[in-house]
Amino acid sequence: MRTGDYKQSYGELVTLIDSPPVWLWSTVLVLALVVAPYVLNAYALSFLTIILITVVGALGLNILTGYTGLISLGHVGFLLTGAYGYAVLVSKYQLPPLVGFLGAGLVPAAASLIVGAPSLRLKGLYLAITTLAFSFIINTVILEMRWLTNGARGIAVQRPEIFGVSFESDAAFTHLCLATAILTLFATLNIRRSRVGRAFVAIRDNDTAARVMGINLHAYKLLAFVTSAFITGIAGALYGIYLSFVNVEGFPFLLSIEALAILIVGGLGSALGAVLGTVLIVLLPEATRLVFSLFSAQMDAMFTTGAQELKSMLYGLVIILFLRFQPRGLVGVWHDLKRTWVNWPLRY
Amino acid sequence: MRNHLATVSLLTAALLSGGALAADPGVTDTEILIGDVEPLTGPPALLGVAASIGHKIAIAEANNAGGINGRKIKYVLEDDGYVTARTIQGVKKVIEVDKVFAMLGISGSGQSIAVMPVLEKAGIPTVIDVAPVKLLWEPARKNVFVVGQSYEEGIIHLVNYLADKNPGKTWGLITQDDDYGITVRDGFDSVVKAKKLKVVYSGTYKKGQQDFSSDMLQLKESRADVFLAGGIIAENIAMMKELEKLNVKPVTGIFWPGRIEPVLKLMGPAGDGIYAVDYVEPFAGEAGKAFLEKAKPLVTEAEFKGINRYTMTGYAAAKVLIAAIERCGKTVTWACTISELEKTKNVETGVMAPISFGPGVRFSNQKLQIMQADAATLSFKPVK
Numbered sequence: 032m033r034t035g036d037y038k039q040s041y042g043e044l045v046t047l048i049d050s051p052p053v054w055l056w057s058t059v060l061v062l063a064l065v066v067a068p069y070v071l072n073a074y075a076l077s078f079l080t081i082i083l084i085t086v087v088g089a090l091g092l093n094i095l096t097g098y099t100g101l102i103s104l105g106h107v108g109f110l111l112t113g114a115y116g117y118a119v120l121v122s123k124y125q126l127p128p129l130v131g132f133l134g135a136g137l138v139p140a141a142a143s144l145i146v147g148a149p150s151l152r153l154k155g156l157y158l159a160i161t162t163l164a165f166s167f168i169i170n171t172v173i174l175e176m177r178w179l180t181n182g183a184r185g186i187a188v189q190r191p192e193i194f195g196v197s198f199e200s201d202a203a204f205t206h207l208c209l210a211t212a213i214l215t216l217f218a219t220l221n222i223r224r225s226r227v228g229r230a231f232v233a234i235r236d237n238d239t240a241a242r243v244m245g246i247n248l249h250a251y252k253l254l255a256f257v258t259s260a261f262i263t264g265i266a267g268a269l270y271g272i273y274l275s276f277v278n279v280e281g282f283p284f285l286l287s288i289e290a291l292a293i294l295i296v297g298g299l300g301s302a303l304g305a306v307l308g309t310v311l312i313v314l315l316p317e318a319t320r321l322v323f324s325l326f327s328a329q330m331d332a333m334f335t336t337g338a339q340e341l342k343s344m345l346y347g348l349v350i351i352l353f354l355r356f357q358p359r360g361l362v363g364v365w366h367d368l369k370r371t372w373v374n375w376p377l378r379y
Numbered sequence: 380m381r382n383h384l385a386t387v388s389l390l391t392a393a394l395l396s397g398g399a400l401a402a403d404p405g406v407t408d409t410e411i412l413i414g415d416v417e418p419l420t421g422p423p424a425l426l427g428v429a430a431s432i433g434h435k436i437a438i439a440e441a442n443n444a445g446g447i448n449g450r451k452i453k454y455v456l457e458d459d460g461y462v463t464a465r466t467i468q469g470v471k472k473v474i475e476v477d478k479v480f481a482m483l484g485i486s487g488s489g490q491s492i493a494v495m496p497v498l499e500k501a502g503i504p505t506v507i508d509v510a511p512v513k514l515l516w517e518p519a520r521k522n523v524f525v526v527g528q529s530y531e532e533g534i535i536h537l538v539n540y541l542a543d544k545n546p547g548k549t550w551g552l553i554t555q556d557d558d559y560g561i562t563v564r565d566g567f568d569s570v571v572k573a574k575k576l577k578v579v580y581s582g583t584y585k586k587g588q589q590d591f592s593s594d595m596l597q598l599k600e601s602r603a604d605v606f607l608a609g610g611i612i613a614e615n616i617a618m619m620k621e622l623e624k625l626n627v628k629p630v631t632g633i634f635w636p637g638r639i640e641p642v643l644k645l646m647g648p649a650g651d652g653i654y655a656v657d658y659v660e661p662f663a664g665e666a667g668k669a670f671l672e673k674a675k676p677l678v679t680e681a682e683f684k685g686i687n688r689y690t691m692t693g694y695a696a697a698k699v700l701i702a703a704i705e706r707c708g709k710t711v712t713w714a715c716t717i718s719e720l721e722k723t724k725n726v727e728t729g730v731m732a733p734i735s736f737g738p739g740v741r742f743s744n745q746k747l748q749i750m751q752a753d754a755a756t757l758s759f760k761p762v763k
Contacts, residue, residue: 073497074475077468171585174556183557185489187514274463276493280557281463340420342460 045224047217064209068202076201082313083208084269089293089305090212090219091262096291097300098228099255100235101150102159105166106263107287108146109139111279112169113264114271118186119179128191135268139260142169147256151249166287170279185278188271208269215262219302222258231255235300285343292346296353298360307361315349316342403713405480411450411704411711413438413697414473415484416494417509418461423487425612425639426689430509431456432674432682433693434483439677441701448709452701455479459486466490467497474501481505481704481716483696488512488558498523504703504716508696509689512562516742522713524720524736526696528658528745530559530634534566534607536747537632537656540762541605542574545630551580551603553594553618555610563609563634579603588614595621598629605630608653611637616645623649630654638750639687643757651754654762658745659691659731663758670694670730691730698728699743 038044048054068076088110095101116138121131146165150158173180180186190199191207198204222228230251233241242248271277289312297308319341324331333341357363405412415434417427438452446452455477457469466486473479474497481504485491488510498505499520507515511527552567554560560583571578580601582594595618598606606622606629608615615637622628628649635657643650660666670691675683703719704711721740725733732746750759 072475074468074471077471081464081468171556183559183561185492185558187492270464274467274493275496276463276489278489278558280489281493283462285462340460 047220047224061209061213065206068205073201076205078313078317080201080205080208080273082309083205083212084266084273085290085293085309085313086212086306087208087215087269088263088266089290089297089309090215090302091259091264091266092290093294093300093302093305094219094222094231094262095255095259097294097305098223098231098235099252101252101255102155102291103162103259104159104287104291105146105162105164105169106259106290107282107284108162108166108169109143109260109263110267110270110286111166111173111282112139112142113267114188114277114282115173115180115186115267116264117268118188118271118277121191122186122188123179123181128193131191132265132268136261136264139264139267140257143256143260144253147253150252150256163287166284173279183278185276185281187276188274190272190275204272211265211269215265216302216306219262223302227251227254232300289346292350294360295350296360298362301360301362303365304360304362307365311349311361312346315345319345403480403711404478406450406711409450410453411447411481412453412455412477412479413700414455414457414470414477414479414482416457416459416466416469416473416486416490417484418486419456419458420460423461425687426509426636427458427461427486428685429687429689430484430693432678432685433508433690433695434697435682436674436677436690437694437697437701440673443677447701447705447711450711459490461487461490463490463493467494470494470497474503479503480711480713481700483507483693483700484509486510488515491515495520495523502713504700504713504720506696506700506720508692511742512558519739519741522717524699524723524741524743526699526734526743526745527692528747529742530562531566531569532744533635533656533658533747534563535570537634537654537749538567538570538576538607539574540656540749541607541630541632541654542570542576545605548604548630549577549579549602551598551601551606551629552578553580553582553584553591553598553607553609555586555614556583557586559611559636560609563607567607584610584614589617591617591621594618595625598622599625599627603629605632607632608637609634612639612642616642619646619649619653623647632656635659635688638759640757640759641687643752643754643759646752646754648754650752653752655750655752655759656747657688657750657759658747659688659695660729661750661759661761663753663756663760666729673729695728695730695734699723699726699734702726 043049048057067079071079092103092106095103113135117131117135120126120134121128146162149161153161174182190204192198198207230246233244233246234248234251238248274281293308293312294305296311298304320331353360415431417431418424419427435454438454441447442451455473457473459466459469470485483506485494485507486509491507491510492514502522505523507523507525508527511525511529513529515523516525554564570576580598580603582597584594608618608631610618615633631653633653633655635655638655638657640662662671674686703723704716706719707715721736721738723734723736725735727733734743736743749762751762752759
């Protein structure tokens with residue numbers, strides 16, 4: 032029986048999954064997610080799709096804010112440029128969807144170089160405001176570049192067909208989102224355990240110390256921006272396909288706040304936290320509504336006709352509660368549970 | 380523990396309910412469910428809430444008369460907060476979980492366009508009434524019908540009227556930087572080209588802008604005689620108040636999304652005499668007064684205060700849908716309802732010109748009328 036979490040080599044420290052039961056449960060979870068689209072109704076499936084798309088975006092933001100400690104309030108700008116990158120290439124220029132996805136990553140990555148440059152001199156609140164300004168500027172640029180983006184009219188986006196496989200149905204599209212989310216999760220976990228990931232974390236923990244250790248702050252901060260924007264752009268493309276119509280109105284500023292809320296609630300700097308935070312934040316309003324509807328039809332009606340106001344209140348409340356009582360987020364709760372399970376009946 | 384199990388069972392049942400879909404859901408021996416998704420919170424709630432009140436009035440009217448062939452109508456309303464992703468989820472919820480028989484609404488123009496694939500795939504009979512834009516009926520979709528008039532036609536009608544009334548005058552225009560603004564500008568430009576109008580001021584403002592002092596100063600300096608205010612509500616109020624401050628009063632035209640009576644109260648004397656175009660009757664006219672009389676006993680006091688032009692568009696759409704379902708008799712199906720909606724011919728609603736659709740025609744193409752604001756009575760009156 033396993034009695035602790037002992038690491039005996041450097042290799043064990045950087046391994047992605049360190050125990051067979053975790054492999055087993057991860058496989059079971061992936062299989063369940065593969066089967067889910069065939070079992071769930073369209074409404075429930077829409078939540079799963081949104082969760083998977085949001086996981087990709089949250090993992091992208093986690094690289095910048097969670098790993099590197101650079102706060103971004105303008106990530107919706109990267110989401111938007113990613114969606115337009117895909118829509119313009121695929122819907123307007125009829126290029127293959129894979130080229131569209133590549134463009135969806137590269138366009139925001141290029142834009143991140145512009146917004147990332149000031150980050151070399153800015154920190155904290157000042158950087159947050161700079162990134163916020165970027166998201167407003169990018170909206171105006173998209174609206175003004177009508178010859179390319181159709182301006183405010185937006186661009187209709189069809190579900191893709193890749194290598195002869197159609198993702199037209201909701202189930203197939205969810206599978207595409209699932210595959211992207213898994214690939215992104217593996218990519219970010221691998222980044223975290225690599226030299227680059229350790230440099231990001233060193234910058235987050237103490238950038239002066241990191242510099243003394245020989246880490247090129249300029250290069251790594253820009254790399255964090257580019258990587259984060261690339262992944263967020265892919266999430267933007269998936270979101271645009273889900274909406275079937277890309278225009279600036281479909282990407283409100285609230286999405287940036289929602290993404291930060293996900294990281295705070297999940298646990299900053301943890302890929303697992305980003306996943307858990309996404310699940311909680313996306314499902315919270317619906318789960319609350321379902322629970323309250325068990326007690327009274329009036330409560331149910333209140334949640335359906337005032338859903339968005341209540342949703343904002345719930346987000347605020349959850350963030351406050353987590354910051355006050357569980358600053359390590361859901362991932363902290365998860366680690367505590369694991370420790371309790373392993374050490375019981377001992378406390379430590 | 381048993382409570383937890385019950386909760387989990389209910390949640391699971393809700394999640395898995397898609398597997399047990401009947402062919403045409405939402406109809407029982409005693410009830411017909413009609414769904415709707417509108418912005419009920421946030422600034423666009425002004426139109427979403429008003430439209431939903433219109434649906435409620437038509438439904439209450441039908442229910443008071445015994446329902447549709449004995450079946451009472453139940454209205455299922457969902458808030459999307461004007462967020463497109465939530466509109467899609469809301470529509471999926473009312474179709475898949477609440478299992479409604481037909482849809483009304485739906486939210487704003489961008490939101491309705493985004494849900495078209497969902498509606499088309501579901502095949503559910505739908506009558507759209509809030510934001511009529513061409514992409515909703517071109518190409519025509521079998522199960523989606525649109526009551527109203529296109530923004531382009533509306534603005535062309537208004538500019539033509541003002542151009543004929545003010546020959547040889549100079550023009551000014553300001554529009555919002557979104558699809559609504561582009562539509563207004565396109566309509567305006569087409570008349571400018573056709574009638575060779577002289578445009579001396581043309582501006583664009585950012586959505587959400589509140590200060591129009593510099594824009595209106597530029598308008599004043601351009602000496603425009605006729606001004607097309609392309610704002611919606613708060614923007615038009617701010618523009619008119621600014622012009623009042625600058626002591627200029629060009630002949631002004633506004634578009635129907637901003638033609639709401641409380642706007643006149645906020646504009647004060649600055650709003651007197653402004654022209655508007657719409658396809659629904661003004662409340663100051665006989666038809667408008669009759670509608671308010673009809674509505675009063677059917678809604679709550681708070682809802683009555685929330686009535687505006689969108690209540691009329693919602694009412695008309697619901698009347699058309701209810702009439703189509705009624706013509707199906709006892710055996711109500713989607714196929715029959717869609718077929719009857721297609722056969723809709725000159726249906727009188729009392730709040731706009733008679734409504735018609737036809738084979739392959741999914742847009743009612745309502746007749747437009749020009750009206751003028753009267754600041755003294757805080758109302759819009761039809762222009763003869």
